[in-house]
Structure formats: structure tokens, C-alpha cells
Amino acid sequence: MVAELFDLNQLGPWKAKLRPGFLMMPATLEEAMLMPRIRFMGRARRVMFKVALRVIAGSVTRKRLVAAGMALQGWMLQASLRAGVDIRTDAPVSELIVENQEVKGVLTVKDGKPWRVGARLGVLVNAGGFAHNQRMRDQYIPGTSTAWSGAAPGDTGEMIEEMMRHGAAIAQMDERVGNQNTLSPGSETAFIRPGAQGMTAAPHAILVDQGGVRYMNEGGSYVAYCKGMLERNKVVPAVPSWMIFDSQYTRRYMLAGAMPSRKKLQRWHEAGYLKRGDSIAALAAETGIDPQVLAATVARFNGFVAQNHDADFHRGERAYDRWLGDPTHRPSETLGTIEKGPFYAVPVYPGDVGTYGGVVTDEHARVLREDGSVIPGLYATGVSTASVMGRVYPGAGSSVGPSFVWGYVAAKHALHRCAGLTV
């Protein structure tokens, strides 16, 4: 499920408050997936033209259309403003106010001064996870870095710790929504780091550890992929791993969120991000990999391509792998030889879009103590909680969806509790 396009101008002065999304054009998800194929697919060119027309039509009708997460939040913000919600920014909550063992409000700031906000029905914490708290990462998800995360900058974990201070039980703190990325020059400080999911699943590309050995199916779930990288790193250095590809790849597919023109490749090579070699041996020398190992890995993969069967990791056997590949590439959408120089490598990191553990809640989104009892007046939703999905991430939407749903469940319960009704 994706949100319909949203006109930012509907928000009036609140327009400037929305954080930019990763899809900065008014395209649906289906359209956005086609765009990287503009070099070789007529349909992709037609879609690009349609989106361009939409932008022009928008400017004539004074609309500023946005898509994806920004559209979702735009619709929600508009609904909240229409309902008269008092929304305060620059008002971080530092403490829960607890009276007679019941949560009765929060301590925040207003005009730079401490400010108490009372809560008659309860407090619902929806303060994100701890993706940007390196201390908590080291404690709960060692070996991962805030530098690789694309999560909202406010995901600093202090509200999880505040709930723990009041006795909240925690679970799944070692889980995160892994999402592989590549830190191309300039992206280290960017809000959204270029994703690498489609990159390594495209034909003419593989992923190898720092010893030059392929160790997983390069397609499929980004969460499983990042878990695979961290597991591998326990055995041999694999963070970052190397995406190895050739000039057949650069002619057709996007790299680090951009079409890799000759100039761009040159610039990235000079910056030290992209490694390049006229032969696999030369590329191995640039990356510090044993040339014989890398040559053997590439030769074995090319053999699998010839047989259209990845005997090692079964890449291409799942619909997910093929969807991430190139629908026009035959006979396989995802398997393609690495044989036409120059050859290239870029680092791939086991990044994430957020953490997936937090406080334990019940079926009414109430926060629970270790002994299973309820902390009266305290509710939580989203990635501040241990995911309702448990330790699996069934697919995109597994964080935003529950965040919305359990927010609704909590509000409904609090209202009923106040009215003395059962839910």
C-alpha cells in the first residue's frame, strides 16, 4: 500500500515542516521503479514523460505534488490540522510524569522553558527507535553504526530508556530493519543514503566479502541481506563488502542513485569510492582482494549465468530476486555475466532504516512491565516498541503500518478507559 500523491500546498505554513522524502518527484511506486530503466526501456521513457507533465501541470495549477512517505505524512498532517490537533515542534519530551504509579503527563519545553503537559487519557509514546544512538547500538546491536542509518534523525532512543526507567519491559532490542546502502561521496551526511538493494540484484553484478568470496543471494529481502552481511563478518571481514560489476552494468543500470556517466565514474574513482580495473586481476589489486580468489569467484558466477542456474545461492529462483532485477534481461532478469571490462567495485554496508526492538506492549498498545502487568496510562507504538511482527520483517510497510495501527488502537483504548467502557 502506498499513499496517493499529496499536494504540499494544502498544508499552508506547515508545508515547510515536512522532512524531504527519498522520492522527490510526484511518481507512484510503480512509476518510480521503472525510471532507472530509462536508458533501455520505452515504457520507462513514457513514464518519465508522464511524470514531467504532472510536474508542469502542477506548477500551472499551483500544486506541489509529492509521493511516498512524504505524501503519507502530508495526508496525516493535513487530517490532524483539520481536526484541530495542537502540534508543537521543537518541544522534546524529556520525562514522563508519574503520579501514584500512573503516567499522568510529560515534561517538555515551551519557549525554551520546562513545561509540564498533563494527560487525562494517557500518554502515547511514538518517538521512534534508537538508530541514531551509538551507545545503545553498541549495547544492543554491536557491530552496527549510526553512520549507515537512514532513519529519522530524531530516533535517538531516550524515550525507550525513559519508559524503561519506569519499569517497561523491552524485547528484540538486537533487531533492526536492515537496508543495505553504499556511501558514495557526499552521501555520508545526506539524509537518505543511496540504497544498494537493486544494485547487487541487477544482472552483471555480485557481492563478495573482503576476501573476494561470494557468500549470499544478492537479491531478496534487505533485512535478510544485512543480517547475512553481519553473520559473514563474524567469520571473515565483510563490512563493507564489495559489489563487483562490469561495463555491461554501467551502460544500463543506476549506481548509488545516479546514472553512471563516464564523468561520474571518473569523479567517483578519483574520490577513492569506486575501484576500477581493466581486468579482474587489476580490480582485485585496487580493492586489496587476492586476484586468484576474485577471478575464481567471477568465473564460477559466469558459469552459473551460462547454465541460468545459481547452484550456490539460487539467485533468481525467487520472484523477489527477479523483481529487483531487469525485466527485459534474458534469459534471467538477475543473472548476467561479469566479463566486459573495465571492471568496477564499490563498497556496500549493512545499513538500516530503523531499529525494530523496544518496549513490550499488549493488544491495547499498553506498555507492560517484566511481570506482564500494565503501566497505567502509558501506551506506545511504532519502532519505540518491540515489533508486533516479532523478529521477522515480512515486507516493506512492516514498520509504518503497525505504527499507524497501534496508535489507533491505543487512542481507542484510552478513550474507552476514560468513559469506563470495555474495548
Ligand SMILES: Cc1cc2nc3c(=O)[nH]c(=O)nc-3n(C[C@H](O)[C@H](O)[C@H](O)COP(=O)(O)OP(=O)(O)OC[C@H]3O[C@@H](n4cnc5c(N)ncnc54)[C@H](O)[C@@H]3O)c2cc1C
Ligand atoms: C528511505 C526509507 C524508506 C523506508 N521505507 C519504508 C517502507 O516502505 N515501509 C515501512 O513500513 N517503513 C519504511 N521505512 C521505515 C519507516 O520510515 C520507519 O520505521 C517509521 O517511520 C518509524 O515510524 P515511527 O512512527 O515508529 O517513528 P518515527 O517515524 O521514527 O518518528 C518518531 C518521531 O519522534 C520524534 N521524537 C523522538 N524522541 C522524541 C522526544 N523525546 N520528544 C519528542 N519527539 C521525539 C522524532 O524526532 C521523530 O519525528 C523507511 C525508512 C527510510 C529511511
